[in-house]
Amino acid sequence: MHKQFFRIGLSLLVTFWLGFCSFCQPVLALTEEQKLVTEVWRIVNHTYIDGTFNHQNWSALRKKTLEKPLNDSPAAYAAIQTMLRSLDDPFTRFLDREQYRSLQVNTSGELMGVGLQIALNSETGKLEVVSPIAGSPAEKAGMKPHDHILKIEGFSTEKLTLDEAAAKMRGPIGSSVTLLIERDGGQKEIQIVRDRIALNPVVAELHSSPQGMPFGYIRLTQFNANASAELARAISSLEKKGADAYILDLRNNPGGLLQAGIEIARLWLDSGTVVYTVNRQGIQGSFDAFGPSLTKDPLVVLVNQGTASASEILAGALQDNNRASLVGETTFGKGLIQSLFELSDGSGLAVTIAKYETPNHRDINKLGIHPDKVIPSVNINRQQIGTEADLQYQAAVEILAKNLVVGST
Numbered sequence: 001m002h003k004q005f006f007r008i009g010l011s012l013l014v015t016f017w018l019g020f021c022s023f024c025q026p027v028l029a030l031t032e033e034q035k036l037v038t039e040v041w042r043i044v045n046h047t048y049i050d051g052t053f054n055h056q057n058w059s060a061l062r063k064k065t066l067e068k069p070l071n072d073s074p075a076a077y078a079a080i081q082t083m084l085r086s087l088d089d090p091f092t093r094f095l096d097r098e099q100y101r102s103l104q105v106n107t108s109g110e111l112m113g114v115g116l117q118i119a120l121n122s123e124t125g126k127l128e129v130v131s132p133i134a135g136s137p138a139e140k141a142g143m144k145p146h147d148h149i150l151k152i153e154g155f156s157t158e159k160l161t162l163d164e165a166a167a168k169m170r171g172p173i174g175s176s177v178t179l180l181i182e183r184d185g186g187q188k189e190i191q192i193v194r195d196r197i198a199l200n201p202v203v204a205e206l207h208s209s210p211q212g213m214p215f216g217y218i219r220l221t222q223f224n225a226n227a228s229a230e231l232a233r234a235i236s237s238l239e240k241k242g243a244d245a246y247i248l249d250l251r252n253n254p255g256g257l258l259q260a261g262i263e264i265a266r267l268w269l270d271s272g273t274v275v276y277t278v279n280r281q282g283i284q285g286s287f288d289a290f291g292p293s294l295t296k297d298p299l300v301v302l303v304n305q306g307t308a309s310a311s312e313i314l315a316g317a318l319q320d321n322n323r324a325s326l327v328g329e330t331t332f333g334k335g336l337i338q339s340l341f342e343l344s345d346g347s348g349l350a351v352t353i354a355k356y357e358t359p360n361h362r363d364i365n366k367l368g369i370h371p372d373k374v375i376p377s378v379n380i381n382r383q384q385i386g387t388e389a390d391l392q393y394q395a396a397v398e399i400l401a402k403n404l405v406v407g408s409t
Contacts, residue, residue, distance in 0.1 A: 034066055036080070037066060037070065040349055044084070044351055048087070048280065048353065049279060049336070050087070051280040053086075056086060061086060062083075065082070089352055091338050091350065092351050093161060094347065095163055095349065098167075099167065099348070103350075112195070112196050113169055114136065114169050114170075116132055117129070117133065118149070119334070124148075127162075128147070128149070129143055129147040130145060131307075132252065133197060143192075144183065147182070149179050149180070151180035154178075173195055173196055176191050177194065201223070201227045201230060201231075202221075204216065209397050209401050214241070215245040215247065215400055218247070218248050220249065221252075222255075223256030225257065235294045236294065239295060244298075245297050245300075247301075247396045247397070248302070249393075250301060250314065251303060253306070253311040254332075255311050258310055262275065262287045265317040266293075268324070269291070269323055270289065271290070271291055273317075273320075273321075274313070275287050275313045275356050279354045299323060300399050301315055303315050304377055308331065309334045316359070316369050317358065319372070320362075327395050330371070333364055333365060333366045334365065335355050338350045375392045377392065
């Protein structure tokens with residue numbers, strides 16, 4: 001009886017197991033290429049600013065992507081790029097190993113090429129110059145903010161990603177590249193000779209106004225890893241030399257590291273909010289100044305159409321906290337924050353994770369920051385920056401002189 005009960009129980013157990021497994025699907029191990037696609041999908045899924053993923057089913061897109069054959073790394077990279085393009089965000093992009101290393105170098109010290117900061121215009125889709133790096137071959141050749149690059153060496157940029165366009169402009173030192181650009185409704189070709197580009201972000205000089213007022217003139221060209229420390233040294237040096245006021249020149253500064261922009265704002269502010277960040281949940285994080293500032297002397301900030309990203313964070317913080325007057329033109333208008341992720345095979349992923357707002361909760365993306373005093377740019381060469389030929393600079397000097405007269409009164 002006991003043995004019969006045991007046989008019946010075992011039979012039922014086997015029947016249940018077989019019945020259950022009839023609904024099972026075989027679980028296949030993912031290939032290395034599929035794992036990389038899944039890795040990218042998960043990062044975007046957890047961090048991307050838009051929770052609707054451009055109004056599409058992000059999970060279904062992953063399944064669809066993995067159904068296609070991915071036999072090697074190029075196939076996986078192509079699948080990832082197709083997946084990311086569906087977000088319609090030029091700043092969220094895949095970087096192969098070379099592109100990833102190049103971006104790391106760009107924010108940390110030195111690079112080789114033409115020296116252009118570029119972006120895809122979200123409205124026109126055209127490849128657009130944010131700013132040429134100060135002293136770079138691109139600046140010497142006459143490239144300007146908001147130039148549209150139509151062709152690189154005769155190759156149309158219409159369907160190129162940012163990184164593909166950058167790769168086509170890179171090359172050995174001494175070699176040249178020809179760009180067809182669109183400016184003010186017309187087209188022209190510009191030839192640029194590639195060179196090594198030193199990313200020394202700070203130029204500091206002691207100037208004097210016509211009234212004999214000594215002031216510090218500081219030009220900041222990029223927010224790289226060294227920017228905050230270099231700027232702090234420049235302010236301390238100028239203070240010892242007797243500077244009574246400052247002009248901070250952010251013209252044609254395309255930005256860089258968010259943290260560098262925050263740290264530099266803190267050099268000028270005793271207290272107050274520097275910037276708010278807003279993620280896809282709408283949660284606001286804030287970065288504040290905690291003082292003391294390195295100087296309380298009057299400050300004027302120069303901005304133009306090439307002032308972008310971290311430069312706009314700094315300009316907005318100083319303007320909203322009434323620490324500085326802004327002179328020049330409305331800034332570029334890039335108010336999105338990207339985070340960089342290293343992937344398991346050494347490639348990289350840049351993802352838009354948040355947007356930022358100024359201390360007065362201004363959203364400047366695509367709008368820019370409007371200066372307190374509008375002075376249009378004039379065509380001057382590099383040697384004329386910060387001289388009598390520089391009308392924006394001259395307007396800043398006049399404001400400083402008036403502020404010091406009012407202060408002394």
